[in-house]
Amino acid sequence: MAKKEPKTDLWVADQLKDCGIRFDAQGSDVKEIDEALKTASKRGTGRVGYPEYTAVIGDFVIVIEDKASIDRQIKMTDSGILDTSVNAVMDYAVNGAYFYAKHIAQHTPFKKVFAIGVSGDEKHHVITPVWVDDREGYKMLPDIESFISFSKQNIGEYYTRYVLNEATDVEKTTEQILKDAAQLHEYLRTYGTLKDQDKPLVVAGILLALDEIEFGGFSLGSLTGDQVDGNRDGDKLMNAIRTRLTRSNVGPDAKKDKLLAEFSILQTSFRLNEVNDTLAKTPLKFYTEFLYEHVFRNIKYQKTSEDFIGRFYGEFMSYSGGDGQTLGIILTPRHICDLMCDLVDVQPNDTVLDPTCGTAGFLIAAMHRMLTAADTDAQKRNIKKKQLHGYELQSNMFAVAAANMILRKDGNSNLECCDFLKMNPAQVQLKGATVGLMRDRIPCRIVATARLRVVETLVFQRFAWCIRGR
Template sequence: MKLKEKSTDLWVYDLLKEAELNLDAQGSNIKEIDEALKTASKRGTGKVGFPEYVGIVKDFIIVIEDKSSISMHEKRTEEEILAEDITSICDYAVNGALFYGKHLIKNTSYTKVIAIGVSGNEKKHRISPIFVNDRMDYYELPEIETFISFSEDNIYEYYTKEILNENTDFEKETKEILRDAALLHEDLRNYGSIQDKDKPLIVSGILLALREIEYGNFSIDMLTGDSKKTDGQKIYDAIKDNLNRANVSPDVKRDKLLNQFSVIKDTTKINQIDTNLGKTPNRHYTEFLYKSIFQSIRFHQSGEDYLGRFYGEFMSYSGGDGQSLGIILTPRHITELFCDLLDLKHTDKIMEKKIKEWIHKPTLYITQSA
């Protein structure tokens, strides 16, 4: 049995290493936890007791008990709650982990413990986390396959989602993106009667124009509803400036690209002041995109992801998946795979290359935003 227990300990160690968790085995280098373990005997003798692994991640204590056999994973009472008698605590992984979790809450200044019972081996196993709070209440959490959720980068998101049962920042953000995409789609239709094929051009064109704000060539306040130089013309001019600044070449390509945005200046309805809005629809769209999208993609840590999720959702309103409009949005997992395979860095430049070896094969483009 001891040999099997040792094998399980080593497998658990590998899981910890994979998740980049530095927990101590059979003791603790943290003075406060070490002192608490001096009275942590599972038999209730008041003597020393050592879980398999214990340590700190952020402001959480992580404590792990493991057993070699899945049959020794957990013991429950007739009421289907975890048994807390001495035999169950000593013989079962989850029960032992819960014991140590409660003991550490009671005897340290920490207020959050994640106690994890592990049984089995790499091929067949169970991993059951339990959250223990400073009132000694505990909550059994869904079983997991790895410890990656408890890494420094992930533990707060795990705590928010699985323990507090709140939406994570990512989920809140996604809901806002879905809402914004739907609202903009409706406004383009209601205030401009814009055709589906032109909606992506208005959105992308305005986002390009907004990039000229920092260079002093464009501002939302410029959009006054002037009938001589329309708001659309001002946006169009800013788009032209931005394409020039980006060194889009050759000239024929830049001019062809710019011409696609003519709908912004040539559509009369969106350049006239709407009585309900009190401004032109073009200004309304620009204000909306600046507040909801542009600031997020400019100041957000993963702005490209934010824009990608928005644009993907927006396209679902504006033409299915975009293919009917000639727009192909490569799935995120595909772009990530090829970027990993190519080992791309932020300093790399990606160039389109037409593959002509097979006449009947489609051209392949691999692109990545810098």
Template sequence: MAKKEANFDLYIHDLLVEAGIQADTQGSNIVPINEALKTASKHQTGKVGFPEYIAVVDDFVLVMEDKADRANLCLKEADGTISMTVQATTDYAVNGALHYAQHILQKTTYKKVFAFGNAGDSKHHTLQPLFVDKNGYKWLPEVQTFENFSMAHIVEYYKRLVLEETPPEDIELADILKKAKELHEYLRNYGGLGEDEKPLVVSAILLALREKEYGFNLNQLTGDTLESNTDGAILYQYLEKNLQRAKVAPEVKKQRVLNQFTLIKDRPQLNTKRADLGDKTPLKYFAEYINNNIFQAIVSNGREDYLGRFYGEFVSYSGGDGQALGVVLTPRHITELFCELVDLKPTDVIFDPCCGTGGFLISGMHKMLRLAKSDAERKHIKQQQIYGIEIRDDMFSIATTNMILRGDGQSNLICEDFLAQDPGELQLKGGGITVGFMNPPYSQAKGKDTANLSELCFIRHLLNSITTGGRVAVIVPVSAMIGKTKEDKAVKQDILKKHTLEGVISLNKDTFYRVGTVPCIAVFTAGEPHPADKIAKFINFEDDGFEVKKHLGLVETERAKDKQQYLLDCWRGKVADFPSSFMVETTVEDTDEWLHSFYYYNDEIPTEDDFMNSIADYLTFEFNMVTHGKGYLFEQKGGDNNA
């Protein structure tokens, strides 16, 4: 047992190092804590205590006790409280950690301690944190890494989990969604706009508002009825100037975007004054609302695709979910995860052939800009390393607006049919596309005549469009990885002949909240045939730390960073032992279902408690059957051998 515990101690040490936490072993280099430990024996004799690890992060103390058996995680009293008897603090991880935490609080000036009871081995274990202060202790959710307790995150974690404060981003999100709902009502009631037109009007106004520093003023919107001077005509003039200022090119692209915005000057209802709006036109009312409530949030937050959020909200408030058109926009935490899965670098050239409102391009550009070391690199990224295709004119215009709002008027977006493009020509863009991101249209293949529109066909076409050795990540329904039809099976076979499947990650069923699609992420290496002995990773990431909250939709909880860090550690090969319930590494065949559920096997040895619980469940079942007159189900039949 001592050897097992020592190995587990090393595993915990590695997790601490990875989180950037400098911890001391069985003592502390901090004098007051070390003095306190001199009388902190778990045997409660007043002698020296030796916790496995102690660290100080910010003004928090972290103290840890490890046990090699999960049965020794925690001992509780009959009332459910943590037992503090000598046997409990000596033999159980949580109890021992709590003992040390209370002693440190009593003997030092530290006020806040996170106590960790860690039990198991490197493959199957439980890491159970408590928060301890003078008022007692508080149970916290189990963790898989110590990322939340690093210097970068510990204060935020404390505020969320211990103080139970609503994080600023949740407040901002709630505010934005509230405003999206209000704006939806205004656009519908006063503008008579359809669900696809609403985000276009918002985009047009945002572009015009960017011209405020060059002469545009909301007071110029007077409701004039002269055709060349209506509010819509004025907004159109300024948004056109902004497209020119952003150097949107070529001219055909700029004109295509402008064509989508002509409704603001052509629609009489938008340009007619209304008494119930204070004798303003709906356009001026919308422009004032956006300027006062939304504009600054959008231009100051480069990471968030607010126009995409508005689009999703407008569709949902209109009673749809976008699926009828195959439109399922990707949430930001997924677009950012893609960047990590492919290890995005500032030298990469990104391509999204179904870019929608530009979510993947925004996240990719944001990551690359952060990694860039000079203004010249950043300029080159914006102008030469971002490529996208969108087949729908309205989405194309929104994506273009999104990129302009982030200072990228020359992003190489085109409005075309991706499947009609020559993969060889696409490969050459930007000197060679190295990264492909995609959320293709869903459920477009309804039969043999439309089999070429399946998600797998989109994946194959994207892989063929990336330079050899390039990385590709796609998010598709889990059904796409099964290959039910003859046509899909042939495509899977063709993919493995030319490209390498690195792995598939099954996602939270609520990732596309309100849509009902259960998605997964598939990651490939382009242009390199899949070797027969290639080991691919299949991960169950359904518990990703995101939850659905009323009035907010899918939001990040305090567990998300920890969950994602563990996912990335496993994906990058940093975790040697992992439960098969989370990840399976295996060779693959084109006839396999490329999903964790297909390859999963239970590698966990049942504990004695598991066995006893199973026996108890069976006996309870048998008793219920007998008392309900179905005892005959358990009568043995046959000859002497069954007597």
């Protein structure tokens, strides 16, 4: 019978190449592994059996099996353990990869082995890694978006974080991140002479650009301080941001244009793009390197409801001589966001709306809770794509919120920059929100009107309104 996965095979191979992972197809150039595979038949006959791909990366081995249909990603037994029957090993990607990985771990000197099952295609796919030991043990690991975690530069950190469950050198507490924020605030003031409202936009924009590294759409080395129009550091960052928004399916075009307009200070600021004599590089490159080392890698791997960009925002405002309220900014602490989600008992099948979302703290807390309780990958994808909605009046806050959600792979980021109080109630109701989360960030003189408007506009099953003290 002809193999049904040629397109999936080619897509996986391309992804491995993009991540700089050297691999072998249908066997291995490593003698010990190749010898072991000569007795690795999935049918248990003791004859030859070859996985789709193998790769040796330092002390680690990764074994990949793929299937064309997402329905063939993984099969568990009724007891909730990985099915190791012949049919399951033959027909499912994760089960097949686990079979080969265990065989390699048991019959070669390599004891640090990852089995990776892949199904689907370029547009719709699932990638599930499993840690395998040389006995009968294994550890299911979170699904991943790409193979970048298994590159030579990242695999050690990935192993430490997800297999050993230990903090890595780049994993920090919120307290440490806030210390970094204080330092970055000083750098932004000293080298960029930025206005308070522009600082978080610079941070959010750079983080979006950094998120393109894993796709090959941006690199730190590309920031050279070139002063030719169209090739300046700010131009390169904006190109990466534009690509990141497209990759996240941010639309319609008017929304994308609004976000790009907010981040355009990266291009328009002469000071940010000029090579600084003290730094011997542009402030933009200096900020980008700082954010990559001190913040980005933490946010990238962090599975928490903490609103890191929001915390940055608050820290910037506090160092500017206030708590941000002069700019209409009142940031909700994480524990309050989590409490509100607990009070209304947010569930994976809910649709959540925050009419005044700020930096999206409530939505991030809700998303974290929903994803943790979700049963299937399809349900998780639906949560990110369709079940989180927010409105924000201030365009700079809207841009920070959108970046905050996109960095957490929320799909198309269902946020709108508009005045909720002026929305057509019927149009808002089309979102089908079952849970409302809101903090009183509205000036006192119109609070009563705003609350009445919420009641008139939406009929939530459950609603939590956090009112700040006066």
